[in-house]
Every structure is written in C-alpha cells, then in structure tokens.
C-alpha cells in the first residue's frame with residue numbers, strides 16, 4: 563500500500579485537490595490525475611482570474627448589468643464593481 567509521500571507524488575498540482583486527496587469540485591471517487599480537464603494549478607487559476615477581470619472591465623455598464631442580473635441575482639459582486 564502506498565504511503566502518504568508516495569500518494570502526494572502521484573497527484574497533480576491542482577487547487578481543487580483537498581488535503582484528503584479528494585476532489586472538491588467533481589463527483590469522482592478519487593482524483594482523475596494529470597489528464598483531468600478541470601485540473602488547475604495556483605498559477606493557472608490566478609492567470610484565468612486576471613483574464614476574467616480584464617474581460618469584465620472591458621464590458622459596458624449595460625453588458626455588466628445583464629450579467630449581474632442573470633448570474634448574480636441583481637447584486638453586483640465586489641470584483642465587478644468599477645474601480646474609481
């Protein structure tokens with residue numbers, strides 16, 4: 563049976579992997595591994611978030627309003643508020 567050190571070595575660098583080697587976002591018995599389409603490292607997550615913020619800030623107020631009403635129940639999330 564594999565020890566904890568060996569198990570850590572086998573699992574991918576993914577922010578969704580819990581400390582108990584379970585996936586926090588998918589309904590799978592155990593982590594799918596490197597081939598998982600949802601695997602995301604800390605750096606990948608940060609870069610994706612920055613791209614998302616850039617895309618949101620490029621939208622008009624009207625377009626943002628449509629997104630807010632459809633996905634956020636009409637309440638503007640902090641990250642989508644205009645910077646002053």
Ligand code: SF4
Pocket residue numbers: 574576577578579580584585586587588590592593594595596598599600601602
């Ligand atoms: S690699 Fe896939 S299955 Fe494993 S923790 Fe990440 S998202 Fe979940």
